[in-house]
Amino acid sequence: MATALFSHPDCALHEMGEWHPECPRRLQAIEDQLIASRIDPLLIHEDAPLADEAELLRVHRPDYVEHLRSLSPHDGYAEIDPDTRMNAHSWRAAMRAAGAAIAATDAVIDGRFDNAFCSVRPPGHHAEPDRAMGFCLFNNVAIAARHALDVRGLSRVAIVDFDVHHGNGTEAAFAGDRRVLMCGLFQHPFYPYSGDTPLAPNMINIPLAARTNGATMREAVDMMWIPALEAFKPEMIFVSAGFDAHREDDLGGLGFVEADYEWLTTQICAIAKRYAKGRIVSCLEGGYNLSALGRSVATHIKVLTEA
Structure with missing residues (x-):
């Protein structure tokens, strides 16, 4: 078997303005680095399907999904918050991003692949059940994890989030759900100014002060995440792979x-x-420094291919 890379050209059509760091060039930077580092030939490329509404509703409220659909503009931008916008392609891109996570989940559970990386945007871990924020529209990882539990019949899944920002949307979706263990690390105090006090015992949060280096992070993960994951014994692991904690x-x-x-x-x-x-x-x-993003994703995927 092998590692799959799920993506789709629609994900590059979503953009929020030339000034915005969450830009289409992020996906191109990843693609370029995978080719340059000779990892691309090791991957099986899969087109991300569109999620359907029923799949979104396992995490998001119906009125929220309808509200977001109604905001989708024919041209120009629809502003959701000061950091988050939609253009004419954003709805479809978001449906592809969620669809990629679901399709990857099915493919891995079915044994087609050992593991998978979804090179998609918009990202998702800030999206709460009833709110878009922080560049995120739908919570891709949460939707996939709920699919694994409610549709594919798994009993326990873990979510690991190492983005520099706390995954508040994922925590809101699963706080108190004993089928899910979420392990997060993030800079604090920092946007979205949450996570220092976990919402429930199934949230293992590691707030890190600014300028924390990798050695300190590794020690905290060894002390807090690893024992919790060992005790939980997840049947599948989902990763919110953010690379904006990179020093560049x-x-x-x-x-x-x-x-x-x-x-x-x-x-x-x-x-x-x-x-x-x-x-x-x-x-x-x-992950918004394009060079650091490409190098970091390539490193992440290389380990997946060797697992």
């Missing part, structure tokens, strides 16, 4: 480098191999 990324203030993402991915793969038949679906979240 100006949207964050942490000090990670590629070797830290390699180490994190190796730990995730080890847990997955022990308890989850190696099953991992990783979805792109943040």
Whole structure:
């Protein structure tokens, strides 16, 4: 078997203005680096399907989904908050991003692939059940995890989120759900100014001060995440793979480098191999310095291909 990469050209059509850091060039930077590092030939490329509304509603409220659909403009931009906009292609891109996560989940559970990475946008982990925010429209990882539980019949899934920002939307979706263990690390205090006090015992949060380096992060993960994941014994792991904690990324203030993402991915793969038949679906979240993003994603995917 192999590692799959799910993506679609629609994801590059969503844009929020020339000034916006969450830009289509992010996907091109990843593609270019995968080719340059000779990882691309190791991957099986899959087109992301469109999610359907019933799949969105496993996480998001019906009135929210309808409201977002109604905002979709024919031209120009519809502003959702100061950081988040929709253009004429955003709805379809968001449906592709959620669809990629669901399709990857099915493909991995069915044994077509060992694991998968979804190179998609818009990202998702800030999207709450009834609110878009922080560049996010639908919560791709949450939708996929709920699909694994409610449709595919898994009993326990873990979500690992190493974006520089707290995954407030994912935490809101699963706080108190004993079928889900969420392990997050993030800069704090920092947008969205949450997560320092977990909403429920199934949330293992690691707030990190600005300028924290990889060595400190690794120690915290060893102490807090690994024992919790070992005790939980997940049947599948979902990753909110944000790379904006890289020291070259100006949207964050942490000090990670590629070797830290390699180490994190190796730990995730080890847990997955022990308890989850190696099953991992990783979805792109943040990462806005294009060079650092490309290098970090390539490092992350390389470990997946070797798992």
